[in-house]
Amino acid sequence: NAGVTQTPKFQVLKTGQSMTLQCAQDMNHNSMYWYRQDPGMGLRLIYYSASEGTTDKGEVPNGYNVSRLNKREFSLRLESAAPSQTSVYFCASSVWDSYNEQFFGPGTRLTVL
Amino acid sequence: ILNVEQSPQSLHVQEGDSTNFTCSFPSSNFYALHWYRWETAKSPEALFVMTLNGDEKKKGRISATLNTKEGYSYLYIKGSQPEDSATYLCAPGSARQLTFGSGTQLTVLP
Numbered sequence: 001n002a003g004v005t006q007t008p009k010f011q012v013l014k015t016g017q018s019m020t021l022q023c024a025q026d027m028n029h030n031s032m033y034w035y036r037q038d039p040g041m042g043l044r045l046i047y048y049s050a051s052e053g054t055t056d057k058g059e060v061p062n063g064y065n066v067s068r069l070n071k072r073e074f075s076l077r078l079e080s081a082a083p084s085q086t087s088v089y090f091c092a093s094s095v096w097d098s099y100n101e102q103f104f105g106p107g108t109r110l111t112v113l
Numbered sequence: 114i115l116n117v118e119q120s121p122q123s124l125h126v127q128e129g130d131s132t133n134f135t136c137s138f139p140s141s142n143f144y145a146l147h148w149y150r151w152e153t154a155k156s157p158e159a160l161f162v163m164t165l166n167g168d169e170k171k172k173g174r175i176s177a178t179l180n181t182k183e184g185y186s187y188l189y190i191k192g193s194q195p196e197d198s199a200t201y202l203c204a205p206g207s208a209r210q211l212t213f214g215s216g217t218q219l220t221v222l223p
Binding site: 044059 | 156206209213
């Protein structure tokens with residue numbers, strides 16, 4: 001039982017390049033989330049998917065797109081990377097219930113030059 | 114977007130000391146309050162989920178209380194150990210979203 005997995009672990013991009021961050025969970029969770037973590041700012045929600053087939057914007061969605069490919073997988077795409085998107089990205093998943101306890105992946109450290 | 118404040122931002126304590134930190138959040142429309150523990154180079158891990166005013170949770174030497182009417186939660190660590198060194202995040206939220214505070218970074222010195 002791997003929990004929440006993310007690929008890649010590290011990535012360096014040049015400004016304007018695109019890439020997709022992958023996330024998968026094997027806990028049969030309905031809901032999945034993408035956060036970014038910047039120094040002094042805590043975790044900020046980019047997008048979430050309450051269930052397969054639905055996605056919603058979070059606090060900081062600009063510059064990102066997401067795809068809920070199936071119940072297990074939720075990807076985050078940067079179409080044209082900018083230095084301001086240099087961050088650590090975390091994927092999380094949860095059962096869709098009133099408690100919403102979230103389980104986090106190991107993170108992807110992205111640097112945009 | 115909820116305004117979640119945690120204090121202090123960081124603190125250093127000696128091994129064996131007890132410590133506590135605060136999470137403040139808007140008390141209106143409260144649903145649930147989460148505490149997470151985040152060790153360096155790892156992922157955040159859930160400690161507690163609290164929903165009721167006056168709720169208290171305990172896990173070993175770590176405990177938490179919740180006051181939904183005034184909008185705050187306290188996290189207590191009794192007899193801190195070096196392995197307690199981590200960032201402690203609080204996150205009020207609903208079934209849809211959690212809003213994370215910026216955390217309290219605890220360093221326990223041996």
